Amino acid sequence: MAKKLGHNIIDNDFSLVPIAIKDAWVKKLAGVTLSDIKLTTFQNRHKQEAYKGKLLFTHVGISGPTVLHMSKEVGELLKYGEVTIALDLFPGVDHTILKSQLQALLIAEINKKIKNVLGKLVPSSLVPVLLRLAAIENETPNHSVRSESRKKLVILFKHTPLSVEKLLGADKAIVSSGGVNLKEVNFKTMESRLVPRLYLVGDMLNIDRPSGGYSLQLCWTTGFVAGEHC
Numbered sequence: 001m002a003k004k005l006g007h008n009i010i011d012n013d014f015s016l017v018p019i020a021i022k023d024a025w026v027k028k029l030a031g032v033t034l035s036d037i038k039l040t041t042f043q044n045r046h047k048q049e050a051y052k053g054k055l056l057f058t059h060v061g062i063s064g065p066t067v068l069h070m071s072k073e074v075g076e077l078l079k080y081g082e083v084t085i086a087l088d089l090f091p092g093v094d095h096t097i098l099k100s101q102l103q104a105l106l107i108a109e110i111n112k113k114i115k116n117v118l119g120k121l122v123p124s125s126l127v128p129v130l131l132r133l134a135a136i137e138n139e140t141p142n143h144s145v146r147s148e149s150r151k152k153l154v155i156l157f158k159h160t161p162l163s164v165e166k167l168l169g170a171d172k173a174i175v176s177s178g179g180v181n182l183k184e185v186n187f188k189t190m191e192s193r194l195v196p197r198l199y200l201v202g203d204m205l206n207i208d209r210p211s212g213g214y215s216l217q218l219c220w221t222t223g224f225v226a227g228e229h230c
C-alpha cells in the first residue's frame with residue numbers, strides 16, 4: 001500500500017527466523033533448551049561468526065533468541081553454499097579441562113555405564129545423541145571407554161556440528177526486514193513526507209534490529225509518536 005502511494009520500499013524481506021537443520025537427531029530433541037552455549041557458523045571449513053546465548057531445539061531444527069539473531073547472517077552465507085553451525089556446550093572451558101573432567105567422572109563412577117553418568121557433565125537429553133555421534137555403545141561400562149572415544153566426546157562437547165538445511169519461511173519469521181525508506185518519514189511525527197496524514201510505524205519502517213524486545217519497542221514508540229500527532 002505504501003508503495004502504491006509512492007513510497008520507496010527498501011529490500012523488503014523477512015528476518016529473525018528459526019533455522020531448519022538436516023541432522024535427524026536434532027528433531028528428536030524438540031522442546032529441549034540449552035543455556036550458555038556458543039554457536040559458530042562455518043562455511044567451507046572457515047569460521048565465520050560466533051554467538052553466545054540460548055538454544056531451543058524444535059521439530060525442524062533450532063530456534064531461540066540466539067538463533068533468531070544469527071539467522072540473517074546464516075541466510076547470507078547460504079547464498080554462497082553449505083553452512084554448518086558448531087554447537088559448543090562449554091564456551092568458557094577448553095578441551096584440556098574438559099578432558100580431565102570427563103576422565104575424573106569416569107574414574108569416580110568406574111563400575112557404572114557411561115549412559116548413566118554422562119548426564120552429570122552435559123544435559124541428560126543430549127547423552128544418547130553424543131554417544132551415538134561418538135560411536136560409543138550406550139551400555140559401555142566407564143572402565144571400558146577407550147581413550148579415542150573420550151577424545152571424540154570432548155571434541156563433540158566443544159563442536160557438535162549442525163548442518164543447515166535452510167531458513168524457515170516468512171510465516172515463521174518474527175519480524176520483517178527492510179521497509180519504507182526512512183528519508184521519506186518525519187520522525188518527529190511519524191508522518192509520511194510524501195503523503196500528508198499518512199503515518200508510518202513499526203515493522204513497515206526500514207529499521208534492522210536484533211531480537212530481544214527491540215521490535216515491540218519500535219512499534220510501541222513509533223505508534224505512540226504517531227498517535228500524539230495524527
Ligand SMILES: Cc1cc2nc3c(=O)[nH]c(=O)nc-3n(C[C@H](O)[C@H](O)[C@H](O)COP(=O)(O)OP(=O)(O)OC[C@H]3O[C@@H](n4cnc5c(N)ncnc54)[C@H](O)[C@@H]3O)c2cc1C
Binds near residue numbers: 001213216
Ligand atoms: C511469534 C512472534 C513472536 C514475537 N516475539 C517478539 C518479542 O518477544 N519481542 C519483540 O520485540 N518482538 C516480537 N515479535 C515481533 C513483534 O510482534 C512485531 O515486530 C510487532 O508486532 C510489529 O508491530 P506492527 O504494529 O508494526 O505490525 P503488526 O503487529 O504486524 O500489525 C499490523 C496490523 O496491520 C493489519 N493490516 C495489515 N494489512 C492491512 C490492511 N491492508 N488494512 C488494514 N489493516 C491491515 C494487520 O492485520 C495487523 O493487525 C514477535 C513476532 C512474532 C510473529
